Amino acid sequence: MSRFRVDEGLLWSLRGVAFLAGTIVVFVVAFVGWEASAALRSVGLSRFVTDPSWYPSEGLYSVLPMLVGTVLVTAGAVLTATPLGIMAAIFCNHYAPAFVARPYRRMIELMSGIPSVVYGFWGLVTLVPLIAQVEPPGTSLLAGIMILTVMILPTVTLFADSSIGRVSEEYTRGAAALGLTRWATVCHVVLPAARPGIVAGVFLATARAIGETMAVLMVCGNVVKTPGSLFDPVRTLTANIALEMAYAMGDHRSALFVTGLVLFLLIVALVWGAELAGEGRARG
Amino acid sequence: MDSLARSQRGEKLAQVVMWSSAALVSAVFLWMLSDLVTNGLGRVSWEFLTSSPSDSGRAGGIGPIVVSTLLIVSVAMVVAIPIGVGTAVYLAEFTSTESLLGRLVRRSLDVLAGVPSIVFGLFGSAFFCKTLGLGFSILSGGLTLACMVLPILIRSVEVGFREIPDHYRLSAAALGLSRTSTLLHLLLPAAAPGLAVGLVLGIGRAAAETAALIFTSGYVDRTPESVLDSGRALSVHIFDLSMNVPGGTPNAYAAALVLLGLLLLINGAASGLAHRWLGRNIATL
Amino acid sequence: MKRALVVGGILLLAGLTGWLVLPSSAQAKRTKLVLTGSSTVAPLAAEIGKRFEALHPGVRVDVQTGGSSRGIRDAREQVADIGMVSRALKEGEQDLLSFSIARDGVCLIVHQDNPVAALSDAQVVAIYTGQIRNWKEVGGKDAPITVVNKAEGRSTLELFLHHFKLKNSQIEAHVVIGDNEQGVKTVAGNPDALGYVSIGTAEYDATHGVEIKLLPVGGVAASIETVENGTFPLSRPLNLVFRGEPEGVARLFLDYARSEEVQDLVRNQYFVPISRR
Numbered sequence: 001m002s003r004f005r006v007d008e009g010l011l012w013s014l015r016g017v018a019f020l021a022g023t024i025v026v027f028v029v030a031f032v033g034w035e036a037s038a039a040l041r042s043v044g045l046s047r048f049v050t051d052p053s054w055y056p057s058e059g060l061y062s063v064l065p066m067l068v069g070t071v072l073v074t075a076g077a078v079l080t081a082t083p084l085g086i087m088a089a090i091f092c093n094h095y096a097p098a099f100v101a102r103p104y105r106r107m108i109e110l111m112s113g114i115p116s117v118v119y120g121f122w123g124l125v126t127l128v129p130l131i132a133q134v135e136p137p138g139t140s141l142l143a144g145i146m147i148l149t150v151m152i153l154p155t156v157t158l159f160a161d162s163s164i165g166r167v168s169e170e171y172t173r174g175a176a177a178l179g180l181t182r183w184a185t186v187c188h189v190v191l192p193a194a195r196p197g198i199v200a201g202v203f204l205a206t207a208r209a210i211g212e213t214m215a216v217l218m219v220c221g222n223v224v225k226t227p228g229s230l231f232d233p234v235r236t237l238t239a240n241i242a243l244e245m246a247y248a249m250g251d252h253r254s255a256l257f258v259t260g261l262v263l264f265l266l267i268v269a270l271v272w273g274a275e276l277a278g279e280g281r282a283r284g
Numbered sequence: 285m286d287s288l289a290r291s292q293r294g295e296k297l298a299q300v301v302m303w304s305s306a307a308l309v310s311a312v313f314l315w316m317l318s319d320l321v322t323n324g325l326g327r328v329s330w331e332f333l334t335s336s337p338s339d340s341g342r343a344g345g346i347g348p349i350v351v352s353t354l355l356i357v358s359v360a361m362v363v364a365i366p367i368g369v370g371t372a373v374y375l376a377e378f379t380s381t382e383s384l385l386g387r388l389v390r391r392s393l394d395v396l397a398g399v400p401s402i403v404f405g406l407f408g409s410a411f412f413c414k415t416l417g418l419g420f421s422i423l424s425g426g427l428t429l430a431c432m433v434l435p436i437l438i439r440s441v442e443v444g445f446r447e448i449p450d451h452y453r454l455s456a457a458a459l460g461l462s463r464t465s466t467l468l469h470l471l472l473p474a475a476a477p478g479l480a481v482g483l484v485l486g487i488g489r490a491a492a493e494t495a496a497l498i499f500t501s502g503y504v505d506r507t508p509e510s511v512l513d514s515g516r517a518l519s520v521h522i523f524d525l526s527m528n529v530p531g532g533t534p535n536a537y538a539a540a541l542v543l544l545g546l547l548l549l550i551n552g553a554a555s556g557l558a559h560r561w562l563g564r565n566i567a568t569l
Numbered sequence: 570m571k572r573a574l575v576v577g578g579i580l581l582l583a584g585l586t587g588w589l590v591l592p593s594s595a596q597a598k599r600t601k602l603v604l605t606g607s608s609t610v611a612p613l614a615a616e617i618g619k620r621f622e623a624l625h626p627g628v629r630v631d632v633q634t635g636g637s638s639r640g641i642r643d644a645r646e647q648v649a650d651i652g653m654v655s656r657a658l659k660e661g662e663q664d665l666l667s668f669s670i671a672r673d674g675v676c677l678i679v680h681q682d683n684p685v686a687a688l689s690d691a692q693v694v695a696i697y698t699g700q701i702r703n704w705k706e707v708g709g710k711d712a713p714i715t716v717v718n719k720a721e722g723r724s725t726l727e728l729f730l731h732h733f734k735l736k737n738s739q740i741e742a743h744v745v746i747g748d749n750e751q752g753v754k755t756v757a758g759n760p761d762a763l764g765y766v767s768i769g770t771a772e773y774d775a776t777h778g779v780e781i782k783l784l785p786v787g788g789v790a791a792s793i794e795t796v797e798n799g800t801f802p803l804s805r806p807l808n809l810v811f812r813g814e815p816e817g818v819a820r821l822f823l824d825y826a827r828s829e830e831v832q833d834l835v836r837n838q839y840f841v842p843i844s845r846r
Contacts, residue, residue: 010464014378015385017370020414021438022389025396028407034408055738056721084305095299104306105565106555113551113565115492117519117528118540121526122316129758136761137715137743152310158567173342181291201506202568211400213495214523222720227395229521233744238402242495243747245406246608247636247722260406268397274763338619339837340612420633453832504631505615514631523787527632530773530839 024136030209039254040065048258054224054240054254056252063259069234072141072227074209076095084149085156090186093164094172106160112154120218123147128219135231139221142230147215152205159201163194171232194277203274210266211237239265312369314459317544323534324541333536337505341521346539352422356501357490359426359511361405363484364433369479371434372441372469395437402495404432409499417547420514425501429493433486440485440569444478445471463528477561484554493514494519552569599817606653606712607639607724608748608805609767613671613838614653617831620821628818632713637724644810652810656724666780667808668813670826671840674768674804675728676791678753681758681780684792684833685709688763694733696763701740704761717755717764718742723748729765732786732803756760757781768796769839795843807840 043061051062088108092101095153123143132138167190173187191198220232222243235243248256301346314566333342335345350528371389408428448471456466492518501525522539525532555566562569604614611634618630630656635643637654641662644652658667677693685708688696695701695713705711718740719726730737744762748754749770756762757780768791771783783791787802795801815823825831832842 007463010467011378014370014374018379018385019368019390020432021367022385022436023393025392025399028396028399028403028431031407031410031415032403037408041439047425053738058736058738060738084309088309089304091302095302096306107313108554108567109552110548111554113488113492113554114545115494115519115543117492117494117522118320118544119316121536121540122319122331122524124526124754126316126319126393132759136713136759137755138759139718139755153309155567158565162565162568166499181295183295184291187300196567204567207398211398211402211404213400214519217747218523218527218751221743222747223742224720224745235745238400238495241402241406242498243720243745244722245409245499246634247639247720249638249642252722256317256517257406257410260403263400263403267400268395269400270393276655372769420631461838502631503611506619509629513629514633526754527751529612529768530750530753530779531752533754537643551783 029264030262032257032264036254036257038262039251039258043253043255056244056255057246059251060114061251061255061258063237063240063262065226066235066237066240066259068226069141069220069261070210070236070238070263072235073144073148073220073234074206076141076145076154077209078202078206079151080145080149081205085153085201085205086160086181086191086198088153089160089164090190092161092184092191094182106155106255108157108161109221111150113159114151114281116151116212116215117218119151119214121148123219125214125258131231135234137221139233140231141220141227141234142236143219144216145230147219148212149211151212152209153214155205156198156207159204160194160198163197163201166197167193174271175253199277200274203270203277207267208272210263210270211238213242217242239267286355291528298320310499320537320541320544324537324539327534327538328541334508337535340504340532341505341525341535342529342536346518346521346535346542348406348505349516349518349521349539350542351507352501353491353518354517355422355508355511356425356497356517357487358424360429360433360490361483361486363427363430363481364437365555366431368434368437368482368486369441372438372445372478373471374440375438375473376445376461377467393435393438396431398437399432400495401432401493404428405496405499407431408496411560413500420502421512422501422508422515423511425497425515425517426511428496428500430488432493432496433489436569437482437486440482440558440562441475441478443564443569444475446545447478447562448474457566474526477557481554481558481562481566482568484550484557485569486552488547491543491550492519493517494523498523574752575648593639594840601627602628602630602818602822603628603649604631604651604653604809605635606810607637607655607807608634609655609673609725609769610640610670610809611651613807613835613840614809614826616834616838617670617826618822620831620834621825623822624825625818628822630822636722638675638722640810644812647812650811654724654808654810656728656805658808658810665810667806667810668804668823668827669808669843670831670839671807671835672796672804673807673835673840673842674769674791674796674801675725675732675765676768676786676801677763677765677784678756678781679773679784680756680765681782682760683709683782686719686784690733690787694735695736695811697733697740697742712761715743715759715762716741717744717746717762717763719752720745720747724748724766725765728803728805753779753781763777767799769795773839778811793839793841806843 035274050061051060072168128138215237217239222235223233225233227234238257240259314544331459332345334347337541338344412418412427503516504514505516510517558566611632615632639657643649692707749766752764752766753774756764766805789795789801794805835842
């Protein structure tokens with residue numbers, strides 16, 4: 001009998017802990033939302049998109065240019081990192097000899113652990129001056145895309161690598177027996193089979209790119225304006241918070257929490273999208 | 285014949301593209317590494333690691349900052365481990381995929397895993413610093429990071445549990461062991477690999493963080509005397525040296541090299557353990 | 570092997586917890602003095618704090634950076650004991666007492682290789698509002714100008730806007746920077762950039778081999794000396810602010826921060842000591 005009571009106690013305490021872990025996200029939204037509510041009330045929701053720009057000292061609060069900045073930097077990085085990452089994964093599985101593939105994988109895994117501030121620092125002292133020689137000012141959308149590409153590349157590569165690695169050897173042997181070249185095998189047999197894992201990796205990498213703060217802040221120029229070219233500076237939502245938070249008071253501070261809320265919604269939309277993509281594949 | 289020749293040419297081309305893209309990726313990594321090593325290595329010494337920064341960090345070392353970083357990471361892990369392991373045990377052993385609580389928890393952890401670190405920073409500064417009145421402190425920073433590393437920790441521990449073959453549980457049940465003792469004596473030790481990987485990954489994630497710490501653990505660059513003191517993390521120090529302190533670049537290089545070395549070590553350990561014990565790479569846990 | 574790791578891990582955690590809990594009991598004996606505010610003042614205040622701590626072993630001085638407005642608010646709400654403000658107090662801020670510990674100026678900087686030796690106030694305004702976009706138009710080489718501006722909330726920005734009678738929304742910037750050093754790095758890495766930063770930062774970097782050049786403002790050379798003799802037009806006091814009448818440790822610290830004993834620290838940060846003026 002007593003044994004049952006122990007089991008019950010354990011189950012309930014585990015439920016409690018799991019519930020606590022599950023509510024953290026609610027807490028995060030609640031507190032960020034609470035701090036944002038002051039600005040939403042006094043400035044009004046609509047002005048966060050209709051104001052001409054973001055000049056809190058003059059009472060202008062549009063987050064649109066920053067939203068565009070975030071989307072552009074993220075899209076650029078994801079579009080560059082995805083093909084590169086998939087190619088690196090194919091390289092590991094189908095082109096490189098084992099004595100190259102093994103250290104190569106290890107290197108990619110090590111890259112995934114490099115802190116963003118180190119990437120940012122390196123970008124600031126090395127990459128930005130290089131870009132500035134081509135087209136000043138150097139701190140630009142391009143610099144942001146390049147740094148972010150390097151940062152999310154490991155995620156894309158490692159997901160692609162593990163799902164390509166799981167495609168059974170029978171498949172590839174069969175394809176080879178049919179006389180397909182290695183490249184045709186990869187294109188028509190391996191990649192379609194590995195797609196779910198690759199897509200999951202790309203979604204995760206996108207989330208990382210959206211949320212990246214310090215590296216982007218250090219190399220992007222941070223001008224609140226919709227960029228006209230790759231060499232124009234941009235400010236992302238994350239950089240906006242990091243740049244102004246310590247200096248902000250009153251409505252300005254609260255408006256930065258609104259920025260945080262927008263970021264959160266972006267992530268929720270992305271997770272939802274990833275889930276839909278997963279379900280669509282499962283049905284199709 | 286013509287098509288065969290073409291496909292062979294295509295194959296050659298593919299080979300060249302593969303090798304060169306792989307070379308490009310390695311080149312970027314090695315470029316950055318060699319840049320940091322050549323500029324930073326000259327300054328890294330035992331002296332640098334243990335002495336206090338002086339003259340705003342331009343001179344002196346990073347001793348107190350290393351201490352603060354370790355404290356922040358420890359606070360984060362001490363708080364995150366019980367919650368993380370408990371949740372993972374619940375998700376892996378005590379709930380089916382259909383149960384409401386299980387589904388809700390999983391879904392909310394998925395979202396939590398994607399929340400940008402700067403939003404955690406906002407949350408931490410509003411909740412831990414302001415509402416709970418902890419102010420700029422190592423405790424605030426550590427608690428904020430605990431929330432942040434929780435999803436990755438739970439994922440790896442859960443994987444650890446799922447790797448345990450079912451006959452463990454069946455034989456335990458057949459022997460009449462209670463679920464509590466099955467868990468404590470059989471499953472927990474067998475799931476240790478997942479726990480170890482999660483622990484190391486969590487430490488790595490926490491040690492690399494900057495954005496969430498700027499508004500929570502603060503800038504004070506001296507040895508903290510308790511967890512209620514403010515303490516500057518290594519990553520924040522690098523950020524400050526490179527962005528705010530004139531002439532801080534040389535020491536920023538050295539500090540960046542130290543942090544990089546530390547994280548390559550931590551990450552190398554995590555990936556080694558994950559490969560040996562869980563048979564997968566660290567990103568796909 | 571696995572079991573040993575788990576046991577080791579648990580022991581390690583227990584040890585860490587002990588280490589975390591124990592030192593906090595020693596804390597009660599200390600007096601803590603918290604300073605928050607301007608990132609321009611913070612490095613100086615931290616250095617003064619260190620020396621102050623050496624003289625008064627029972628005191629701990631904590632310095633957090635933010636902006637001047639943050640210093641004002643924290644001092645007013647007494648979240649911090651002392652606020653740091655890198656400008657003179659405004660009209661609505663007279664409920665606070667201010668104590669100047671140093672002076673600093675804001676100067677324009679360009680890359681060392683830029684042939685332009687001076688810009689008139691009108692030219693600066695025209696460049697920052699986007700009417701002049703090429704160095705050629707102000708006597709330089711044929712290259713587009715990269716305009717470097719400061720992010721919202723910085724008092725360097727306020728001082729600059731006030732002096733040139735501009736509004737931030739009129740400025741067409743190519744780079745927006747946070748702190749001074751980021752501005753210096755941006756200009757040093759870009760031969761066609763024009764920015765403005767604290768003279769303290771600029772002079773430190775220029776004398777330490779960073780490739781930047783300080784431009785005069787209104788015909789007065791930008792240097793510590795012209796700020797010191799009061800002729801440089803874009804200058805500001807660096808203040809510590811306090812609500813109410815300071816007493817105890819705060820009084821001691823405020824007095825110490827303005828004393829002769831910290832003048833070398835002020836000079837080391839390339840600011841101008843206040844007591845000689």
